[in-house]
Amino acid sequence: MPDQSLSRSDKVLIFTSLIGSIIVGTILLRDDLLYRYIQVARKDELKVGEIISTKNDVRRRSRQSLSWYRASDKEDIYDNDSLFTGLDSEIKFNINNNQSISLGANSLVVIKPNKDEVVFDLQLGTMTTLTEPEKPIKIMYQGHVTKVIPKMNTTSIEIQKTDEGELTVSSATGEVDIQVQDKSKILQIKKNESASIKKDLKIDKKTFSIEFLLPKSNSEIWLSKEEKIIFKWRNEQPKIPIKLQISRSNKFDQINFEKNIEENENIYSWMPPKNKGHYFYRIVRFDNNDQISLNQKIDIFAKESVELISPIDKIILYGFENLRENELRNVGFQWEDKRGASKFNLEISNKTDFSNIIKSIALKSPHAELNLQRGNYYWRVGMQTPAAENFTSEAREFSVGKVLFEVVKPEIPIVEKPIAIKEPERPQIDSAATPNIIKAEKNIILKFKKDIDVRNPASIRKGILNPPTFSWEELTGANEYAVEIDKSEDFSSPRIIESLKETSFVWEDVKPGQYYWRVRGIGDNGKTSLASAPTKIEIKLPPPIITSPESDDQIVDKIAMLKQKKSFKLEWSEMPMTSAYTVIAEDKESITKKTEVDIEMLPNQVYEVKVAAVDIKGQRLSDYVTKNLKLNAKLMLKAPEASLPADKITVIAFGKVKNDPILFSWRKNPEVSDYELEFSGDIQFKNILLTKKVKTNSYILKSKLPSRLVYWRVRSRYGNNVSEWSIPRSYEVQGAI
Template structure:
């Protein structure tokens, strides 16, 4: 490439000079557009503080000029602050206006009062005592007046105007009045409360935001699929334009796993989250985009419904077996598949296939356990997989397919010998609370003779001899105590398990008879009833507890052969026995099982007596007759007989003798077994009163007093007292 010539250099230099000139014009347009004559403009203040990008422009000028500290501010000046910039304007009346970043205002003096047109942004005004400030919002004006006070505190107010046009005011200190044109009233601006001035001049306090989380705390989310929606709900009111929901693995939200912004009061999280504990909260933002309140965090836990994990066979396992088979039989065997799964999975579906895509499923089965036995398989490679299901019928993913290879060969060795039972019939009585002692066996004991060259035994126990439903136990010894026993008759058999897992023929079938010890009925209390008519009465009844008993059947009959018994069923070993009418009853009890069938024989018989009688009546007085006169001949004791009729049910009688008609003073008071009494004691002459009442069993039951009688004692010498 040739170098520049002289002509080209001159052209390049000229172009560079023109570019520099126009660049300066872009920075300072005073040469193109002369500045306004400031001497003709009204001075309203000065720039007290200017930081970073602060510009000033008058309506008479075309471009923005940098606003430096101590620059004058004139009528109709506009002040702009950029990002991370701010300025403070000192007005001549002492009012200070601090303009925050990203704001634009226009200042003008109208009728000697400052008029502030806040186009957008934020600013804080500090009014001088007695000063006023007019805020323009749309076509309306909003006038603020400083209220003179005795303190030196200047009124300070914060302004905020969003691009929507609404102006928010908040009084930070001091007292300020404003004129509500709509209501034609002068009002005090409330402190530390936001007041909104709309474009039409309407003035309303801004309601403080309120927020309540409605989704429960400590909630557990179970995701079947990683993107299953997790619904969250809350309630908010007040100055709220939008919400931000945050999910964090830490309570201080130092790291946020997920954040969602919404205008609604709910959100559905579909993003994948790792299982584990989390915290979530909601933040509010007002219409100006400023942060409001933040809710207290709520806890939650996320768990995934993972598929089962096959533990047996191991992946790509090579199963080498030598089987003893007859020529006409197929060389095949079954193998056991085992897996582990979360506790939420209750039922399982397993499949075995000859291909990893499971296009050809050889067998599919269902089970509630964590193991399954494959069908008889010949030599080859197979794949197995398992799927779980919860109680709510939710399906988990399939487990990872596990392959295994069967290498089967004919084996000349004999199967293990079948075990021989030591005891074919086992009788066991379940211990109860009364007959339990340390020497009693706690479970039926099963034993068989050991088989050579075996590593384990398989014990099978069933309720029927066909072993359709069996309980299987892997035993390494040749004896075991069946701790999971249940009452009734059971059948059992034993297989010997060879070194390569081949099972022997089953042993003979043995029986296990589990009986439950008898129960004992405790003695019953006699019922002694008194009343006008007999009726149902109850007495406590109890007996010994019986294991495995679901309920107890109590029989009551007036004969000990229980030919026509009254039957009652109890859920516990105690209660109340109800007898309908008086008599002597025989009682016995029997335990019932889950099927309401007898679990034990009937208990011992206890008798209970129900007696009834009517209440005692007052005795009928016989002698002496009422108002009788009795003359005494000597000065000895009077020897006067008092007699009354016997009362049915009475065991004794109480007699009282007094010389006062109200028996306020008792001369004689005695309890008698008979129905007559001889007065031997000395008593005063004159009127004597007496009465009797019937008693049963001492003073447990008393009749009313018989109507009193009286008699008069006289002496032939007319003496007042017998001496």
Template sequence: MTRLGKTEKTIFGVAVLVLLLFSYFLYDDSLLFPKSNQSEMELIGSVATSQNDVRRKNLDTFSWLPATREDKIFDNDSIYTGDRSEAQIRLQDGTLIRIAPNSLITLNMKNGQMMLDLRYGNLVGDITQGSQIKIKSGAEEFNLDGGGKIEFKKSHSGNVDLRLLAGKVNYQDKKVRKSLDKEQPIAVSPQGVKALVKPTVELLTANNTTFVRENPDDKMPFNWRGRGNIARFEMEVSPTADFNNVAVLKTTTEGKTEISEPLEPGPYFWRVKAYDRNGEIGLSETRHMSLLHLNVPVITSPGQNAEFQMELEVRDPSQLAISTEVRWSADSMLKSYHWQISQDEKFEKVVKEGNSFVQNTLTPRLPSGTYWVRVNGATQDKKISGWSAAVPFTIQVTAKKEPIPDRPELIAKDIKFRLPRPDERRPASEMAPKMEWTSVAKTRGYRVQVSKDLNFQQPQQYDVQDTSALWSQMEKGQSYYRVYAVSPKGQLSPPSDIGSILVEDMKPILTSPQLMEPFNNMSIFLQTQQEPFIWLEWRKVAGATGYTVEVSDKEDFSRILYTSTLPGNRYLIKSKVPLGKIYWRVRAEAKDDLPSSWTDKREFTVYHQKNETFVK
């Protein structure tokens, strides 16, 4: 490490002093912007209490300073309270003003009378008997006198709302002196003083309304009528009458809204709040509603993946078709039903459909194949339910006269296949597992099924003519396969025995080397800063043609300092390494094969005499 010279130390020291000086200016600007001579200002009160974030600023100062208990308040001082903060100001005449959270006021004397300029927020004043206070909000001013407690609130409209809490307080409006009524708050605006009247809400949607949803997001309409100078409405829906758990909250400027949010079926309570432009709130009555979901039908027959097989004596193969019965259970609200049969699960190829007034139907004649059936229902007032879950079934119709082919015999029942490496070259016949079976007489080919489960619920299926097939769409792990012989008219033989196919990745043959020296967590002390000579050693691995070693100063080896592949089992670090912890690991290499896994990492710590962590 290079030591700092005298000049560099001097420059560094001056830079630190300048940084500290400017940091102080950010905290206290009184040196840059001198405060007014407070001795020339009129003392108008003091801070009685201060909780959390309360600040004070004089008219001609630049920054806000914390306001603490017993601080003096002078003419033109401003007081700010933050979130969850409040303060109490005691005026010279004994009047006590409590400033609520998130408020800003300015206090000054005008013609010998105290004036409070409420910029925003709330405050409560205890006016001493015989005192007078002038309240200012924007361009509006009005006088208060008497003895009592009064609440001031700067409303959303910019007006100042006055509410008498206790005692008797008078106010002067256009030279007319009036007394505040405890039961009737007032609002002071550029148009004068007027009584505050709470808005009202009349609910128009009937009580105990039941909504039936066909889908979870079907809209439910609600209507009401508001009276007053209303700015907005808030509708609340809750599963409890105390509305402590509000499930839906909708805000609107109209006397209506629609709810499309998903809700569980059951009873609910709802109400509407009206907010007028003076900040007053009106609350409607609470009404009940119920929500029902129109449950989809459930098909009970045929069962999942049912197979219907039948032999028919026919001359024309087109007559090889049969009907089957479909049954379902359904919600009592459903009075009629519509069914569909398709050749695909998404019902893009609907082959048959019809209507029923009972919970069963007989399908038209269907030829051999795999089908899906589904049902929906309609209520008396034409509300349509969703579709039932699609149920697959298979119909296998064969001509009776044709004999059933013999089943094939598997040549290899247990197939193990190792996936080739990307760089490994193999013949095309060895790039996938090969399934083979014995030949069956009088067939037109074979049907091969491959499945991940022994029940062959949704197998991969291939029709081939030879007695072998490559499974090109192979999947890793254990799978099962079986083979059918197919007659000239399409009749399937019994399935062969079930064979297994195990597809696995190529695994490394080599084992990981065993690390020897240096031991884990060893400390290495260097006498000088010259290149170190540190030997890394490990045990040889049978079959290895070489070894790769990695050295890093990162535990996850995200940055490699040195790496090398060498034939022996020792590696010499002879270049500089950073001080501190060093990590290393080794793996064995094999020609034309995969390397072994990396060994667990080892670490050692490098110190030298100038290292501040050096232990003498």
């Protein structure tokens, strides 16, 4: 049997492959290590700036690289580097010429050298710059360099690449000059104006009627738990109804908060949700959602202490080791990384009141490692804001080695008798309570005044006769209430109506659709109750009113036309809040934006048609209205032309018994199926002697008729359609036939 053991060379090859696989796997898992090596190798390249800070998903790529790497603070930026930000992400960096740049969420920019300057190729998203006056920001657009030149100190300029590929420039703080090409005319935009550069390099300028005074755009706002943000603006058209909109996206494709503003109001206080971060705000017209202010951005931070993670409270570290008195052990500390914190202060003490601090370390990152000897310890972390405000966490206890914790006897408070009778305290809201919903309507079909303008949103809003009303029982301790309305049951993007003093809310600007709503109480110091269980409500429009008649009469002159479909115009009334209509006929559905449609129908048949209002996505907003339609078609047949016998002929009968037949004929009509003959003793055909129906254009009379003057006539038939009678003819029989 041959030796199947591996040779020395085989073992070396397998070992080398294994080591290579481990190295490659490590590089794939820790791409930052590879990038640090690349950074070292890039020292010969041209450095153009430095990254100041990154948030969440920020990546970068060099000119030679095909892969993207995580970007980190304090890294250098080189020519032709690409920077990318993901959802809810941001990067701030400086360029060598003292330009400060902020790249917003979902953005991509390539930094290109241009002689001794830098050009930004903004391929996606938004960048905000802060630069000195007369120092241009150069943007590569459509193969040309566009210069954006601030005219004042610390001018904040926002540059955005829209989904349509256009470039927009705006400034909320000062005047800016824009030059698309070196020799082109300079366009100046002032504060509260924007410029849109088209793909053909033409520029459109827009002036907004509303200017925000507070908060300042691109400002960082630190808020305590129950603190609100004040929005204040100047309105040049105070009589126009407006709405304040707040969104997490600069595209406002999802509105997180919306508030209708009454006439002449120019201030509103908003309580932001728990999840702080970037928010965008603007004002639009109430009636048509036209934007009448610049999009502005704020970054909200929470004034609160960090949450400690490890060591957990009262844990004993290295408890199974017999440590000597001065023997050291490594202890790792970790706490919550707070957005916006300028630094953290880690404090270690052996006293509960931290009167004797053993170690105090200032850190940028939310973790640290220290060597400590055996003993009892207390630790806490202070967070410092850019404004030098400090917020210190609660303290935690831990020990290194087998040491008992210090037992602190609680102080027994001395209760003094009150000198005076205190007023009864206001009842406090129960944070575990929920408001009870009453009279919850499930389905509402909106009713409107007859004189509304269906194309005017303001007229529609005022014309609703039965807006939904949400009602609930009064909650003990609640000073006001907040109602949330959302299209999803998880309330992922609710519209919030705050500061309601009553126990009901009338939804005046309602729109058709399926919604969920809930309410919570708000007590002293902003303390809130639990929200009520979601209540489902469906809002519908009334069905359209069909204005077309149920039938239409038509006359045709050919039988084939009775088998051909004809067009029937179906019309209905125009509906408010409606983008289109769905029409069902013969089990076929079609959608139209008009209030009429042509339906192809066969004559003399009944058709059931249905019409309902739908939105822009084709979702039904109303019930169907049903109507039966019929196209009545009458066949206009020509009267036959008699041929035989000749008019006023006399027929001689030979013999008293003999019954000689008489031939009656007329011109054939190919459009008919049969004919009808009548014989009468008078020309008015009041006294009918004989009636016959025949399939051909002739008839042989064999019946016995009176021996006197007889009148006859014929007409064509097709189903229920008959022609006029032919001109009467007569004949006389002498003797009995």
